[in-house]
Amino acid sequence: MSLEPFGARLRRAMDERGPLCVGIDPHASLLADWGLGDDIAGLERFSRTVVEALAERVAVLKPQSAFFERFGSRGIAVLEKSVEEARAAGALVVMDAKRGDIGSTMAAYAETFLRKDAPLFSDALTVSPYLGYGSLKPAVELARESGAGLFVLALTSNPEGGEVQHAVRADGRNVGATMLGHLAAENADERPLGSFGAVVGATLGDLSSYDLDINGPLLAPGIGAQGATAADLAGVFGAAVRNVVPNVSRGVLRHGPDVMALRESAEGFAEEIGAAVAAA
Template sequence: MFGTRLAEAMAEHGPLCVGIDPHEHLLESWGLPVSAAGVREFALRAVEELSGTVAAIKPQSAFFEQFGSAGVAALEETLAAAREAGILTVLDIKRGDIGSTMGAYAKAYLDPASALAADSITVSPYLGFGALEPAFELAAAHGRGVFVLALTSNPEGREVQHAQGTHGAVAGTIVSQVAARNSRALAAADGSDAESPAADGHAATMGPFGLVVGATIGEAARELGIDPADCGGPILAPGVGAQGAGIRELRAVFGDRALASGQVLATASRAVLAAGPQGMAEAARDLNRALSEFN
């Protein structure tokens, strides 16, 4: 199960996930062309240097897709290299659609037969949470994970995520829905009829389905009456490092519960990649050490 594999990777390598975001300025600072070939070299070098250093990497699909078929081929190679190196992948695609279209997305990114298959993906629930069912089903069938956008750091997201419905904020409903799917997944895995992933609310065993909660949202979750730890799975927290989040900000967002239970996978990109190909591994180790206060 993905939650177990991720927990083991975080226990061994720390709570850091490095985003593979080959921005134009980063390619240039590495002396690489702004092209599919440059993106390929950038990403493969990052996988090589970060192997054995971090729990996971998070390739941002858009930076590959912008170069067409050659860029997508570079993404396929990056995912394959990560598998070979034993690094878990979170493919940041934020897909969300309905019916057979969502099913096709799920096959593209979660079916082991696909060259684009990752260990986990990000998805958007804003065409209706139930529309994501094909992704949950295929992920469960193949031991993969799904991270659902819940509380993102962009200001525009608030008008939907913070909106109040009959059962509270929209983001809170997403947390509850993810928790329900984790309960079923864990019950199926161990044959129990447990109603929650862990009786004390902690991720003693993490489910395969998680949330995306920005590390820079401050006290928004608390103000909305939401505890992201209730999802019972991993929480992807982008925004660490160059975007301004550190331990203090993570505690403001999550409190001690999610951090102490090992649910938070903190994501940084520029803070590591800007160190260049020779320095990124040490930058990742330094950031992991700084995040060691989680426990």
């Protein structure tokens, strides 16, 4: 049987635990800051500590697949364990893999992360639509079947993204707006929240020229180390701010390996974000 749709599960988790997503990003410099080796032992200790500290408290954990993949099969094994333990503790897991391809290859990526019995099954997956939104069809279909979700790159905060996302189509809309339109269509019949979200940077400033009301979640990187604050959210996202899932990675993770310090940092961000959303 499929799970309850991701959007409904995410809405409940955000209402109960607060709208915060914390990344699990074991890059080499952060392992060093924690006093850990850039090796499997360090990776295991880092991931286990983050899950122990946060999986019972935050709504979403977002492991960055690349930082596990670089260790080969042993790194993937650590990732599988982290996903399993985080979900068992009640956190929703968004796999940050940004997959994007066509045909059977896209279908294989979808099966890797969105098939219910897959070792890396996650509640949602980040995907890239820049081979055309239609190339994501295998992932969309399997996500619906499994009760999972997608976060589609739409308006990212990296400066290079603009050359694609801001390109204007023949119909006068730019590519980023087109992706938001596709997602709104996917979510049209879902309540209380659609399962197909967009990645929209919290550092982008006023986005009032875009229709962010896609009836789906908006995964918003940029809070903390990248310079955005909870107070910025209403100005960036406007009326859609209640559906924003702010992502904080380094801002929380820099407090490790102390479990209590990680928890206190995440709770602080969650409280600030919750207050900002309530006041919007």
